[in-house]
Amino acid sequence: MSTEPQPAxxxxxxxxxxxxxxxxxxxxxxxxxxxxxxxxxxxxxKAVGLDSLGEEEWIAHFGQFAPLPDNLPRxxxxxxxxxxxxxxxxxxxxxxxxxxxxxxxxxxxxxxxGTKGSGTTPYSRQGDGRLTLKGAxxxxxxxxxxxxxxxxxxxxxxxVETGESLWRGDEPSPTRSAVLTRLSHSHIRIGTFQRxxxxxxxxxxxxxxxxxxxxxPGPPPPADAPGRDEPAAVLMHQAVERMADLAASYMVAGFVxxxxxxxxxxxxxxxxxxxxxxxxxxxxxxxxxxxxxxNGLYAFGRQPEAIRWNLAQLAISLRQLVEAExxxxxxxxxxxxxxxxxxxxxxxxxxxxxxxxxxxxxxxxAAEVTMREQQLSPFAFFHRHRSGRNAAGRxxxxxxxxxxxxxxxxxxxxxxxESLLIEEVEAIxxxxxxxxxxxxxxxxxxxxxxxxxxLGDAPAPSGHLPITPCA
Numbered sequence: 001m002s003t004e005p006q007p008a009x010x011x012x013x014x015x016x017x018x019x020x021x022x023x024x025x026x027x028x029x030x031x032x033x034x035x036x037x038x039x040x041x042x043x044x045x046k047a048v049g050l051d052s053l054g055e056e057e058w059i060a061h062f063g064q065f066a067p068l069p070d071n072l073p074r075x076x077x078x079x080x081x082x083x084x085x086x087x088x089x090x091x092x093x094x095x096x097x098x099x100x101x102x103x104x105x106x107x108x109x110x111x112x113x114g115t116k117g118s119g120t121t122p123y124s125r126q127g128d129g130r131l132t133l134k135g136a137x138x139x140x141x142x143x144x145x146x147x148x149x150x151x152x153x154x155x156x157x158x159x160v161e162t163g164e165s166l167w168r169g170d171e172p173s174p175t176r177s178a179v180l181t182r183l184s185h186s187h188i189r190i191g192t193f194q195r196x197x198x199x200x201x202x203x204x205x206x207x208x209x210x211x212x213x214x215x216x217p218g219p220p221p222p223a224d225a226p227g228r229d230e231p232a233a234v235l236m237h238q239a240v241e242r243m244a245d246l247a248a249s250y251m252v253a254g255f256v257x258x259x260x261x262x263x264x265x266x267x268x269x270x271x272x273x274x275x276x277x278x279x280x281x282x283x284x285x286x287x288x289x290x291x292x293x294x295n296g297l298y299a300f301g302r303q304p305e306a307i308r309w310n311l312a313q314l315a316i317s318l319r320q321l322v323e324a325e326x327x328x329x330x331x332x333x334x335x336x337x338x339x340x341x342x343x344x345x346x347x348x349x350x351x352x353x354x355x356x357x358x359x360x361x362x363x364x365x366a367a368e369v370t371m372r373e374q375q376l377s378p379f380a381f382f383h384r385h386r387s388g389r390n391a392a393g394r395x396x397x398x399x400x401x402x403x404x405x406x407x408x409x410x411x412x413x414x415x416x417x418e419s420l421l422i423e424e425v426e427a428i429x430x431x432x433x434x435x436x437x438x439x440x441x442x443x444x445x446x447x448x449x450x451x452x453x454x455l456g457d458a459p460a461p462s463g464h465l466p467i468t469p470c471a
Contacts, residue, residue: 008106010049012070015102015110015215022204023192024076027098028065030119030129032179034163035063038133038438039140041157043449044183048103048111062181063160065118071101077121081198082191082263083313085297090198092191092263093123096131099187110215112187113157116180116273130166133159133176134429135275137441141428142274144448145420149253150345150458152246154184154272170291176433185270186216190314191263197317206321209235216268217465218242222333227326232318235267236311236330241463242269243311244334247304248341252349254280254378258289260298260306262313269463279420280378283371308334337462344459351387352402359401366398383417411454418451420444 016023037059045051050068053061060066067073075098081090098121101113116139117131136159146153158181165174188208196205209231218238221228225237246269250257257264258276266272276290285301293299298306311334315327343360346367347353354360370393371381384390387408388399411418428444431437 005044005047006106007046008049011104013102013104014072019211020076024078025122026074027077027121032162035059036161038161039159041155044155047105062158068101075100078187079195080189080191080263081195082261084261094121095123095127096129109185112184114182114184114187118179130177131180132166133161133178134171136178136180137429139274141425142277144445148448148452151249151253152270152461154182157181157183184272186266186268188267189263190265190310193314193317197320202320212267218463226329230322230326232321233326236318236327238463239267240311240330240333241337243307244337245341245462247307248338248345250303252345256289256300258298262310265310278422281421282375282377304338348459349382351405353405355402363398366394370395379417379419386412406456409454418447
């Protein structure tokens, strides 16, 4: 995955139109009283050929949601079910967002432009369908930092402040409102499959599998995998590879998503939907992000378990299309794929070349001990020890034999690590809320992007073509 997005012409491809009758509902955006452009992703607008839009045109498309040329004529609120904290809920779907457009990137990927805070839909469930401006600012910061740290994440494409006052129980109210547009690699969730399985729409379930295989291609299953020619089994293998890699990328980033429900897991393995997220202030597997996660279901150290559990729910849904054995065989690959992804991603962030399972496993274990003993955040640890610097004791021993990878960068000579802890996020928001000062946000985004440049090209996300699959 290239650190810098590659320019491309505007290539509309509303592929979801072929299945739109049973996967979503046509909706309209709310008529907002005001439109002030607060953030425009000038790295990614050129990647989908929209960099030539002037500010008025931008607001027309991403504040008022006038259709893009030759794209979806009307937004689509997608239908899905899901397990929310392991409780099945059939009463969900896109409740404050919709799929607005689909386009092709320079590498041929089908990308979605979807919204958050664009108004009510048939799935709003008594909600107002709005997003707070603070929530939008937090999502900008989360996606920028995760992208810099090599996580396969949605991109915050646009934020438009909309001039409404919102009341929320978890932040001082009234508070300002916004509509956010994401650039994502699919909005098809595990919960999308769960809904079709629950309704016993077997033909639609098979059609959704075909849609995903056609538009989100990945490598074939291993040669000895049972049922490897069955479409549902092929998709299951790809989903396992993708989501094992996602779990590893969260752990190496020191990131806690907070709400890893099945409706928040994308079939492409891309991270998205940032609510109560946090980055670790120190290495602590029990750290939780959501105040309502009373039992620590989605604690930092339990995220791989949570993602694997979600994949098991995908397998249960696909059981209507294929026998259990091929799906179980795919699910059994999660552990080895996760281990492999942890090692390649950990070594990448540390700036060294992998050496193999035993050596890299010992290195990761030594790093975790170092962070615990010295009360370090992953931000501080990886900055202090980039390219094996400043290592002592068990960590130094584990680094013996690991060659340096890539070129050094002056960023690592800075005395302090570039980080994104909750105190920094709150300070950035306070400047906006109290003084309408956006400079701290812009400065932080620039600093995060510099960190990404220093880290260099991230490991390519697993489970996609032409990327090599995990073993």
